[in-house]
Amino acid sequence: MTRRLLWTCTLVLAGGTALTATATSARAQGDTILSPSYGRRAPSVRGIAVDARMAEDFGLRPGSVVRLSGKPGIPGDSVAVAAVFERKADPAEVARREYRIRAHLDHLQQLLELDDRVDRFAVGVPDSVPIDSAVARINHVAFGFRAHQSAEVAVQSSRTFRVVERFHRAIGLITVVASAVFLLCLLLLSVEERRRDIAALRLMGISQATVVRAIVIEAALVSVIGSVIGAGIGWVASLIVNAHFQQVYRTPLLFALLTPEIFAFATLTSLVLGITAGAVAAWRLVRTPPLTLLGR
Amino acid sequence: MSMRATLAFATLRRNPARTVLAVLGIAVAAALLLDMVMLATGMRESFRSLLLTRGYQLRVSPKGTLPFDSEATIDGATAIVTALRANPDIRAVSPGLGATLALPGTRFPSVFSLGLESDVQGDYVLEGGRDLPPPSDTTASAAAPLPAVVNRAFLLRSGLQLGDTLTVASGVDAQLRTTARARVVVLTGEGRFFYVPAETPVMALPLRDLRTLLGSAYRDRMSVAMAESRRGDSASVEAVRRWIAQTQPRVTAISTETAIRQVEERLSYFRQLAFVLGAISLGIGFLLVATLVTLSVNERRGEIAVLRAIGTQKGGVLRQVFLEGFMLSGTGIAGGLLLGLVTARWLNGILRDFPGLPAAFDFFLWSPEAAWKSLLLLLVSGTLAGLLPAWRAASIPIVRSLREDAVG
Numbered sequence: 001m002t003r004r005l006l007w008t009c010t011l012v013l014a015g016g017t018a019l020t021a022t023a024t025s026a027r028a029q030g031d032t033i034l035s036p037s038y039g040r041r042a043p044s045v046r047g048i049a050v051d052a053r054m055a056e057d058f059g060l061r062p063g064s065v066v067r068l069s070g071k072p073g074i075p076g077d078s079v080a081v082a083a084v085f086e087r088k089a090d091p092a093e094v095a096r097r098e099y100r101i102r103a104h105l106d107h108l109q110q111l112l113e114l115d116d117r118v119d120r121f122a123v124g125v126p127d128s129v130p131i132d133s134a135v136a137r138i139n140h141v142a143f144g145f146r147a148h149q150s151a152e153v154a155v156q157s158s159r160t161f162r163v164v165e166r167f168h169r170a171i172g173l174i175t176v177v178a179s180a181v182f183l184l185c186l187l188l189l190s191v192e193e194r195r196r197d198i199a200a201l202r203l204m205g206i207s208q209a210t211v212v213r214a215i216v217i218e219a220a221l222v223s224v225i226g227s228v229i230g231a232g233i234g235w236v237a238s239l240i241v242n243a244h245f246q247q248v249y250r251t252p253l254l255f256a257l258l259t260p261e262i263f264a265f266a267t268l269t270s271l272v273l274g275i276t277a278g279a280v281a282a283w284r285l286v287r288t289p290p291l292t293l294l295g296r
Numbered sequence: 297m298s299m300r301a302t303l304a305f306a307t308l309r310r311n312p313a314r315t316v317l318a319v320l321g322i323a324v325a326a327a328l329l330l331d332m333v334m335l336a337t338g339m340r341e342s343f344r345s346l347l348l349t350r351g352y353q354l355r356v357s358p359k360g361t362l363p364f365d366s367e368a369t370i371d372g373a374t375a376i377v378t379a380l381r382a383n384p385d386i387r388a389v390s391p392g393l394g395a396t397l398a399l400p401g402t403r404f405p406s407v408f409s410l411g412l413e414s415d416v417q418g419d420y421v422l423e424g425g426r427d428l429p430p431p432s433d434t435t436a437s438a439a440a441p442l443p444a445v446v447n448r449a450f451l452l453r454s455g456l457q458l459g460d461t462l463t464v465a466s467g468v469d470a471q472l473r474t475t476a477r478a479r480v481v482v483l484t485g486e487g488r489f490f491y492v493p494a495e496t497p498v499m500a501l502p503l504r505d506l507r508t509l510l511g512s513a514y515r516d517r518m519s520v521a522m523a524e525s526r527r528g529d530s531a532s533v534e535a536v537r538r539w540i541a542q543t544q545p546r547v548t549a550i551s552t553e554t555a556i557r558q559v560e561e562r563l564s565y566f567r568q569l570a571f572v573l574g575a576i577s578l579g580i581g582f583l584l585v586a587t588l589v590t591l592s593v594n595e596r597r598g599e600i601a602v603l604r605a606i607g608t609q610k611g612g613v614l615r616q617v618f619l620e621g622f623m624l625s626g627t628g629i630a631g632g633l634l635l636g637l638v639t640a641r642w643l644n645g646i647l648r649d650f651p652g653l654p655a656a657f658d659f660f661l662w663s664p665e666a667a668w669k670s671l672l673l674l675l676v677s678g679t680l681a682g683l684l685p686a687w688r689a690a691s692i693p694i695v696r697s698l699r700e701d702a703v704g
Contacts, residue, residue: 071371144398144468144475146405159651166646171573174328174639181321182580188314189591248564255565284313 046107047082053250054099055084068103070111077111079103087251123147176269183226183270184277187219191281198285199293208286212279219278220271227267234258234266300612304619307592318588319628325581326632326674331640331660332574333670336567338661343559346656347552349490350418352390352522353533355550356380356540362550362558363520364394364491373518376544380523385536387526390416391518393503395510397464398475402454408492409464409499411506411518418490418522420445420500425458425485428502441482442505447489450497458483464499466510477509494655523549566659574670581628581674585621586681593617593689600689601697614690621682625675633671637662 048068050060060066060081069076087100109115125134131149138147201211238256245255285293308315347353356376358368370376373391380389393411410419414428428443429436441461456462460483467476481501492498507514523540525533533551540549550558560567593600600613640660647659 142405142470143473144405144470156651159649163647163649163651166649167643170639170643170646171569174324174331175573175576178321178324178328178577178580181317181324182584185314185317185321185584186587188317189587192311192314193591193594245565 046079048079049083049085049102050081051100052084052086180273183273187277188281195293199290202290211286212282215282216278219274223270223274227270231263300616304616318624321584322581322628323631323635325577326629327636327639328577329574329670330636332570333666334640334660336570337663337666342658342661343556352418352524353552354523356521356547359548369517369519373516385526386523388416388524390418390522392520394519398468407497407499411503412500413503420487420489423486423488427485441480443484444481445485445487445500447498449495453497491654493652582677582681585678589621589682590685593685597697601694604694610690614686617686617689618682622679625678629671629675
């Protein structure tokens with residue numbers, strides 16, 4: 001059985017800046033270690049890893065020495081910055097502007113005067129052991145703690161994003177309705193504006209079906225061209241949005257993404273709306289006598 | 297109704313499909329604009345009213361942290377609270393300690409507990425039963441059950457009722473299966489807690505008893521203290537905040553304004569989304585009215601030329617076309633107001649599912665001033681959209697237009 005211990009708490013860096021420290025392996029947390037020496041320093045001067053945002057703000061680099069204490073106003077320990085790590089792009093943390101350090105578990109426990117305590121630990125079970133039964137067995141003997149399946153934890157911790165996703169879908173629905181009405185209105189107007197041309201075509205003997213087909217094809221073309229231009233504007237807007245929010249939140253996260261699926265959905269929606277609007281407008285016009293269309 | 301209004305109304309009624317679509321488009325744009333204004337202002341106002349629920353304008357938390365943003369606590373709490381209470385500019389101070397207590401033998405293993413002083417607490421309002429005794433009440437014996445106020449979620453999840461007792465414990469030793477300290481608690485009251493999510497079970501205990509229960513390490517600790525400035529204006533509150541910052545180096549004092557600013561920073565995504573979508577809806581409303589009135593004017597060049605030929609003044613034509621844009625915008629906005637309130641309720645329901653959100657927090661809040669201003673902006677922009685086509689209509693060459701209309 002493999003086991004990974006985690007300890008999360010709040011520490012205070014000498015100087016009064018609060019930061020969150022997690023004692024664990026930086027690699028195990030999915031962070032990118034920018035300096036390879038983390039964890040190799042002699043135990044007399046303990047090493048910590050600081051996140052890139054903190055290193056940048058405080059001018060820290062591997063080798064820098066800072067003081068770390070568990071309480072404000074206490075000198076604490078001198079520790080060396082052994083590594084700078086890039087935090088993983090986690091949407092859950094994007095709006096939190098706190099700094100992070102990673103310390104050795106025993107070091108953090110010692111700083112906080114909390115012996116042999118952890119917030120949580122992860123347990124890896126062999127493939128042959130069903131996770132359900134492992135969780136049940138742990139909880140059967142648990143006292144003061146509970147075991148949860150990673151999948152359950154993931155579901156709970158992703159609740160925020162599911163809410164945001166539902167909100168985005170709702171907003172998307174409203175904007176699709178707004179743009180659909182706008183599109184219908186424009187196409188209806190642009191077709192109706194050409195009532196004289198249509199009347200002339202009808203007087204020349206062009207059949208109703210041909211006129212309707214021509215208008216529908218035109219509406220479809222306008223819709224597709226409009227969608228392509230809209231996608232282009234959307235793509236540029238997504239670049240601006242990403243550049244802005246990545247700079248605001250100092251994260252590599254992508255906030256707006258134009259995927260082929262989104263492009264296909266937008267094009268198809270506008271095509272359907274365009275064809276519908278074109279067909280409705282054309283049908284209304286071809287049913288009107290040509291002379292009436294000419295105002296006679 | 298004046299003749300101009302009658303003519304404008306008749307023009308709109310002549311093409312019902314077109315008018316209905318335009319009104320619908322403006323209504324959706326107005327609804328979206330209203331929702332985005334409600335989102336942009338609602339979070340701020342909702343958070344402000346949440347923080348000021350009991351009048352406390354200042355929060356004192358461990359240095360460098362936001363209240364309950366971490367597990368950090370403040371040592372030497374009694375001295376700090378005494379110093380704050382001695383300041384004549386401070387009306388009241390409410391210290392609070394947050395901790396997780398074990399619940400052996402109940403349906404869930406632990407509960408978030410708040411240690412409070414009932415006479416000054418600003419964390420809950422009692423909805424049933426009896427409140428916690430004031431700190432001055434020392435009549436209860438050490439062996440008597442501790443009084444506790446819990447929320448509805450606690451009662452539902454535990455299956456207990458007011459008057460029932462249970463054991464709470466701290467200092468859990470998982471290996472020895474023992475607890476360092478335990479007390480019997482009697483559920484005396486049910487409260488609605490302002491800052492705790494509705495679905496989270498919570499228990500309030502007297503601060504002194506919770507400290508005892510947590511052991512010697514917590515003898516003189518608190519997680520947060522709320523302070524109320526005697527004078528409520530922002531300058532006085534800021535002066536008190538500065539005084540706390542200068543005299544208490546181990547804590548951070550945060551005013552309501554600072555807390556709102558920090559929360560706004562975290563939720564700035566929603567504000568910016570609201571701004572972008574609000575601007576888009578304004579643009580859609582403007583374009584719809586401009587396009588519609590322009591095409592309508594182009595269609596009626598002959599008709600307008602006739603009006604001019606029989607003596608209608610340029611200003612009269614201008615006013616009539618202008619009125620068309622106003623009518624379209626006005627009707628659309630009236631519908632948009634209703635639609636916006638319905639969709640705001642729907643969207644608020646979605647966002648209120650955010651985990652960890654206080655029960656009293658709303659994302660979409662009806663703020664009459666902001667809402668009316670935004671709808672007025674849309675009305676003005678829609679009406680102005682008709683200005684150019686109206687000017688063009690009033691300026692058409694009469695003879696040429698009559699001839700073109702006659703010849704076709």
